């Protein structure tokens with residue numbers, strides 16, 4: 001499997017979107033199979049996408065976990081760093097995919113990636129046949145307007161990011177709680193999320209305007225040869241990727257939008273640099289361009305794996321944001337190097353009926 005797994009997930013239509021449909025919007029996605037789908041925008045232009053996996057609106061949380069997160073979690077327990085990211089516009093299903101309806105929701109089917117990763121991690125540690133002692137530590141931070149807040153201790157100010165030769169990227173002074181089982185980890189995750197809500201009220205902001213990162217450090221002390229191996233696993237629920245309304249946004253809202261845009265572009269640029277030339281040492285990877293990419297530096301570069309879940313609305317009323325989310329995903333898959341991945345536009349506009357054959361349309365890659 002490649003270093004970057006890119007998936008799309010279309011959530012069910014919201015009640016607002018169902019109302020929009022009475023006014024003429026449609027559904028923007030037509031599935032072909034588990035990897036390919038046709039996206040139709042509000043002008044009825046069609047684009048064919050090929051990703052590692054597409055999850056349609058009836059997809060189960062367990063299926064998303066098994067395909068996208070489980071392999072990365074397993075590797076992290078074996079000291080291969082990993083990152084799992086949810087990307088998309090506000091309301092597209094990032095937090096639902098990450099947490100489920102609530103981090104401790106009793107409905108097993110609806111449990112999100114985060115509680116499943118926690119369960120799976122401790123399960124794997126328990127069943128490990130290695131002669132090793134494992135220590136798992138958890139930190140939780142929020143990045144808002146390029147400031148890093150410790151969600152496990154709100155009294156700490158802006159957390160500084162430092163690079164240490166032996167330990168790599170360090171969040172200076174961040175709370176790291178040792179957790180010995182999933183119940184304990186979930187308890188801390190709940191406190192962190194409650195703190196996030198408190199901060200939101202204090203700062204009068206919405207959680208959709210900040211990134212939230214859940215960081216696990218899994219240390220393995222070998223009993224046999226005294227070697228220590230460490231895997232970092234980071235799950236990130238990103239801020240909404242939507243563009244600020246060009247006419248309406250001003251003041252803080254505009255500043256927030258610019259900052260989010262800058263950090264998401266930085267993430268895209270880092271992924272591009274990594275996928276286009278990871279073997280080329282001269283290739284500059286611009287981790288320092290944002291707090292987000294700096295925090296993810298170890299988890300993204302070197303000995304690491306990444307999964308990106310592009311969360312999408314299924315309605316044509318959100319088509320332009322969905323298209324930009326899918327394009328972000330395609331960039332992460334590195335279209336040029338991959339003979340399989342392609343984003344193809346078929347020119348099915350009403351004004352310009354196309355005489356191209358289906359194959360010709362498929363062969364035309366949209367820049």
Ligand code: ADP
Pocket residue numbers: 010011012057088089090091092093094095096097101208240311
């Ligand atoms: P985001 O975090 O991207 O802003 P949310 O995860 O909060 O979006 O989702 C917006 C709404 O859609 C929520 O009410 C959520 O419960 C619902 N939702 C999102 N994805 C799904 C899904 N796959 N199945 C059912 N409901 C979903």
Ligand code: MG
Pocket residue numbers: 091094095096207208237
């Ligand atoms: Mg959210």
